[in-house]
Amino acid sequence: xxxxxxxxxxxxVLDYDYSSFFYSSSDDPFAILEPYNxxxxxxxxxxxxxxxxxxxxPPAARISLEEQLHCxxxxxxNLSSYNYLGLSYRPEVIEAAKRALDRYGLGxxxxxxxxxxxxxxxxxxxxxxxxxxxxxxxxxPTGYSTNVGMISGLMRPGDWIIADQNSHAxxxxxxxxxxxxxxxxxxxxxxxxxxxxxxxSGKKLVxxxxxxxxDGDVCPLPDIVEVCKRYGARILLDEAHSCFVYGPNGRxxxxxxxxxxxxxxxVGTFSKALGGQGxxxxxxxxxxxxxKGFARSRVFSCSLSPVVAAGVLESLSIAQREPELRDSLWxxxxxxxxxxxxxxxxxxxxxxxxxxxxxxxxxxxFEIGHKLLRAGLYLQxxxxxxxxxxxxxxxxxxSASHTFEQLDEGxxxxxxxxxxxxxxx
Amino acid sequence: xxxxxxxxxxxxxxxxxxFEFPTENARALLPQDLQPIEPHHGxxxxxxxxxxxxxxxxxxxxxxxxxxxxxxxxxxxxxxPKSAFFPFRLATTTRESREHAIERWHLPHYMKDxxxxxxxxxxxxxxxxxxxxxPIVDMTVTEFEWSRVEHRYQAFMHDxxxxxSSTIVMAGQFSENEEEKGGIVIHxxxxxxxxxxxxxxxxxFRELWMKNGVQTFHPLQQLASYARR
Numbered sequence: 272x273x274x275x276x277x278x279x280x281x282x283x284v285l286d287y288d289y290s291s292f293f294y295s296s297s298d299d300p301f302a303i304l305e306p307y308n309x310x311x312x313x314x315x316x317x318x319x320x321x322x323x324x325x326x327x328x329p330p331a332a333r334i335s336l337e338e339q340l341h342c343x344x345x346x347x348x349n350l351s352s353y354n355y356l357g358l359s360y361r362p363e364v365i366e367a368a369k370r371a372l373d374r375y376g377l378g379x380x381x382x383x384x385x386x387x388x389x390x391x392x393x394x395x396x397x398x399x400x401x402x403x404x405x406x407x408x409x410x411x412p413t414g415y416s417t418n419v420g421m422i423s424g425l426m427r428p429g430d431w432i433i434a435d436q437n438s439h440a441x442x443x444x445x446x447x448x449x450x451x452x453x454x455x456x457x458x459x460x461x462x463x464x465x466x467x468x469x470x471x472s473g474k475k476l477v478x479x480x481x482x483x484x485x486d487g488d489v490c491p492l493p494d495i496v497e498v499c500k501r502y503g504a505r506i507l508l509d510e511a512h513s514c515f516v517y518g519p520n521g522r523x524x525x526x527x528x529x530x531x532x533x534x535x536x537x538v539g540t541f542s543k544a545l546g547g548q549g550x551x552x553x554x555x556x557x558x559x560x561x562x563k564g565f566a567r568s569r570v571f572s573c574s575l576s577p578v579v580a581a582g583v584l585e586s587l588s589i590a591q592r593e594p595e596l597r598d599s600l601w602x603x604x605x606x607x608x609x610x611x612x613x614x615x616x617x618x619x620x621x622x623x624x625x626x627x628x629x630x631x632x633x634x635x636x637f638e639i640g641h642k643l644l645r646a647g648l649y650l651q652x653x654x655x656x657x658x659x660x661x662x663x664x665x666x667x668x669x670s671a672s673h674t675f676e677q678l679d680e681g682x683x684x685x686x687x688x689x690x691x692x693x694x695x696x
Numbered sequence: 697x698x699x700x701x702x703x704x705x706x707x708x709x710x711x712x713x714x715f716e717f718p719t720e721n722a723r724a725l726l727p728q729d730l731q732p733i734e735p736h737h738g739x740x741x742x743x744x745x746x747x748x749x750x751x752x753x754x755x756x757x758x759x760x761x762x763x764x765x766x767x768x769x770x771x772x773x774x775x776x777p778k779s780a781f782f783p784f785r786l787a788t789t790t791r792e793s794r795e796h797a798i799e800r801w802h803l804p805h806y807m808k809d810x811x812x813x814x815x816x817x818x819x820x821x822x823x824x825x826x827x828x829x830x831p832i833v834d835m836t837v838t839e840f841e842w843s844r845v846e847h848r849y850q851a852f853m854h855d856x857x858x859x860x861s862s863t864i865v866m867a868g869q870f871s872e873n874e875e876e877k878g879g880i881v882i883h884x885x886x887x888x889x890x891x892x893x894x895x896x897x898x899x900x901f902r903e904l905w906m907k908n909g910v911q912t913f914h915p916l917q918q919l920a921s922y923a924r925r
Contacts, residue, residue, distance in 0.1 A: 286847070287776055294731060296769035305772045436736055443737050453738040470895070632841075659874035660902060661840060 284313045285634045290656050316340065318637025321644075321652055329360040330546075332670065332677050336649060340641075347649040350667045350681050355516055355624055356596045357672025358586040359546025371581030379574035383410075384563065387574035395580045398587055399551050403522060403537055407559035409552045411568065412575045414511055414540030415441040417550030420566030421507070421538060422478070423448035425558075431471040433464065433504065434478040437485065442478045442509065451476075458483070461494040468502040475504035481513030481524035485658050485666070487621030489513070492524055496533045507536040515544035515590045516624065521597055541579075545586035549575045599671040600624060607669055607678045614686035615695045619664075626667040627653070628685065630694060636663040639692050648684040701915030703800070706751040709814060709907055710866070711821055711837045713878055713900030714765065715742045721894045722764050725784050727854055733765040733779070735901065741765035742896060743781060744835055744880060745904075746823045747911070748814055754796045758789040758812030760825045760833065762891075768850045769861075777863065780850035787825070787832070787887055801916060802853040802860050806887040820878070821905065831883040837903040840873035852919075859919045868909015878903045 287310055295303035311319070320340045327335040327344060330352035338345050358364055371391060381387030392410055399408035411417040422445030426432055430451040434442055437458045446453045454471070456464040468475065477499050479490045492508070499506050510523035514537075518526030523539070525531045537553040552562060564570070590596065604624050611618055617629040630636045633654050640652045643665070650665040658664065665685075669678070689695045722732040722740035732740035743763040750756045762785040768777035787806040788794045797803045808827055815822040819839050825832040846867040853860045878900045882888050 286778060286845075291768070291776060291778070292770055294767045294769055296771045302772055303770060306770045306774075306776060310776065447737050453736075455736040455739060661873055661875075 283634065284310055284317055285637070287314075288655060318640070318652075321637060321640045330354045331357075331360055332673050334649060336644075338644065345644065345647075347644065347647055348677060348681050348684070349649045350669070350673075351649050351651045352670070353512070353543040353668055354546045354670050354672070355512075355544040355600055355668070356546070356586075356590055357670050358544070358589060358596075361546075361586070361589060363589060364546065364582045364585045367585035368578045368582035371578045375577035377578060378576050381573065382570060383572075383574045384570050389574070389577050389580075391577045391580045391584065392574055395584050395587075396551075398584060400553060402587060402591065403553040404531060405537065405553040406556040407554065409559050409562055409566070409569070410575055410580070411550045411552070411566070412572045413548065414542055414550035415444075416568035416572060417538055417540070417552060418442050418478075418509060419445040419448060420568035420570075421536065421552050421562065422446055422476070424562050424565035424567065425449075426451040426474070426476055430474040430476070432476050432478060433467050433471070435459065435480065435483070435490070437480075437483045438478060439480065439484070439509065439511070442480075442507075446478070458486075459488065459491055461491055461498055464495065465498045465502070468498065468504055475502065476507055477504045478507045478509070481508060481510040481517065482623045482625065484512050484625060485653060485664075486619055486627055487623045487625030487666075488619075489517075489524055489622055492528045492530055496530055500533070505535040506533070507538060508534045509538040511538070511540040511550075512543055512623070512625065514539035515587075516597060516600065521590055521594065541583040541586070545583050545590065547583035547586055548579050549583060596671045600669065603669050603671065603673050603675075603678060606675055607667070607682060610679060610682040611667075611685075614682060614689075616682075616686060616689065617695075618667075624669045626669070628665040628667060628689075630663050630665065631661055633661060633663045635692065636665070639688060639694070640665065642688050642692070643684065646684045646688055648681055648688075650685070703753060703913045705747070705749050705753075705911045705913075707868070707906070707909055707911060708748045708750055709816075709821060709905070710745065710747045710868075710909065710911070711823065711835070711906075712743055712745040712904035713835055713837055713880055714902040714904075715744065715880065715897050715900055716740070717742050717891075717894040717896045725890075726764060726766065726782055727852070727859060730782055730852055731767040733767055742891070742894070744833065746812060746814075746825070746835065748812070749793075752793070754790070754793045757793040758810075759793070760787045760810060760812060760823075760887075762786070762888075763851075766852065775848055777850045778847045780852065782852045785887060785890065787827075801851075801862060801913065802855045802857065804853070804855065808886075810887070827885065827887070830885055831881075832885045832887050833880065833882055835880040836878045837900065837905050838873065838875065838877040839871045839905055840875065840903075842869050842871050842907075844868070845870040861917050861919055863914035865912045865914070866906060866909060867912070869907040870909075871905040872902065874902050876901060 292307040325337040334349045379387040418441035426449040428450040432446045432453045436455040454467045514523040515521045517524045541547040541549040618626040636652045654663045716739040719740045745761045747759040763781040763783040766780045768780035787810040811826045813824040822836040849864045
């Protein structure tokens with residue numbers, strides 16, 4: 272690579288990030304707040320304002336965003352939301368939620384093992400179990416609490432959890448909470464997984480994801496299943512981004528590969544393709560019964576709101592009776608992939624509806640993000656520590672509800688800005 | 697070279713590789729109050745660095761440093777450290793530089809002179825560390841985009857006399873990447889015997905390279921609160 276020397280940048284706040292402010296030298300836990308805020312207040316005007324900006328509309332193709340740097344509301348084309356099937360704002364879903372609000376009120380007002388289980392929760396669990404073709408399914412209040420409760424509810428000190436190094440924080444945190452031994456294998460590298468399995472003995476759980484959300488790549492499931500079977504490891508497959516999207520019936524990557532029955536624990540969320548909130552574990556009745564007592568993130572949380580549960584139930588129903596939604600999504604994915612390719616945009620190893628737009632410059636990603644906003648396109652920057660250093664990127668999420676014209680408009684804006692910034696030729 | 701306790705060491709090249717290894721190995725070495733940085737839960741970071749100093753209070757020499765990456769201690773009102781290191785084994789090419797570093801900075805040394813050979817290629821550099829012909833470490837790092845920087849680090853040291861820290865400012869041309877193109881071979885040798893059972897990865901997840909710069913040690917601070925495990 273050509274040598275390029277830039278101007279001195281001795282105190283650039285963007286050399287630092289959240290991970291720089293874990294510990295202070297003081298015995299007072301509040302001592303870290305002052306240096307952190309000093310950094311944060313300098314970092315926000317330089318780019319960190321691009322995170323957590325409030326949206327004033329549904330997460331549809333066109334949104335209004337309250338831009339925090341200039342304190343104004345801007346209309347944008349949205350390629351950032353996870354609403355893969357466009358279900359979060361479907362009239363039937365909203366109606367179902369409204370009916371549930373009239374019938375149950377806002378919240379469940381209790382833990383699912385005490386007074387918080389309503390008939391709508393049971394209905395949702397049974398619908399998910401039928402959809403996944405499993406004996407039982409358990410609903411959790413969030414996707415995060417699903418993995419945390421599932422993993423910490425089953426695994427014990429002395430056991431082994433072997434997870435992909437790009438695993439979602441919920442897998443990592445569940446593993447930490449379980450106090451089991453944890454090893455990470457190199458991303459999607461089956462040889463390294465086998466090496467780690469060979470080095471361990473005792474109870475083993477391998478945790479992988481159908482689609483990895485930062486890169487949009489799919490796990491090599493057939494090879495992983497083969498290795499896990501050989502070493503007697505149970506498999507947890509998190510299909511947060513792939514369920515309701517992949518497979519002939521939308522059951523996910525496991526169905527896509529014809530390996531549904533080889534997976535011991537199916538995990539997924541309602542917050543991506545179904546446009547709602549919450550998560551599920553699907554598997555055997557025995558697993559369900561055990562988790563009912565041991566999945567503490569569920570036991571000690573209030574149940575999913577019945578309003579959301581009803582909306583999710585309707586989303587699930589639509590996803591099943593309208594397979595053409597998945598067809599539309601994949602048609603859109605093929606279209607935008609072609610357009611991005613024509614423009615020479617680097618999208619890494621993505622093969623899914625998630626495209627990382629690689630910038631590979633941790634400082635410039637923010638100024639480019641600001642420029643994209645000014646040009647009318649909403650894309651979220653992703654930087655270290657969410658991804659490796661210098662693998663900063665924007666993440667494009669495609670929905671079935673996008674039109675070709677909207678996707679073309681998004682790619683045109685993106686390509687123009689990337690060209691102006693010298694990221695593409 | 698030295699002014700009010702500040703000491704400068706000028707280098708042609710400084711390279712580093714970050715390698716993951718199990719945190720239980722890191723905790724066995726670290727003082728209790730130092731927290732290892734974990735890029736993944738249960739995995740800590742071994743930093744292997746090599747310097748090619750051409751001007752210093754003890755002349756020109758080469759240095760090989762094995763450290764564990766630790767969380768910096770952020771002090772209110774003070775400049776923020778970029779990261780922190782706990783060096784647990786160093787070796788130099790000259791006796792004078794070794795004695796200087798032990799006396800001045802309390803750095804724990806391998807007590808024999810080593811040889812450090814630098815193979816500079818197109819976009820990569822490889823160091824070969826040996827002791828009387830016996831290989832210790834071979835490490836390759838690759839370059840990325842270059843920029844001129846001034847980075848502030850913390851180093852933590854301990855020996856029989858106490859526990860210390862020093863701020864180290866590294867200025868010069870800087871390249872950093874996580875492209876995983878480099879590599880390391882750690883040979884069985886007295887300096888590296890600690891690493892033998894560490895399940896160390898052999899591909900660095902991060903590669904650093906600095907050129908034509910200066911390393912400035914700030915005055916040593918004694919830390920009273922640290923206790924050896």
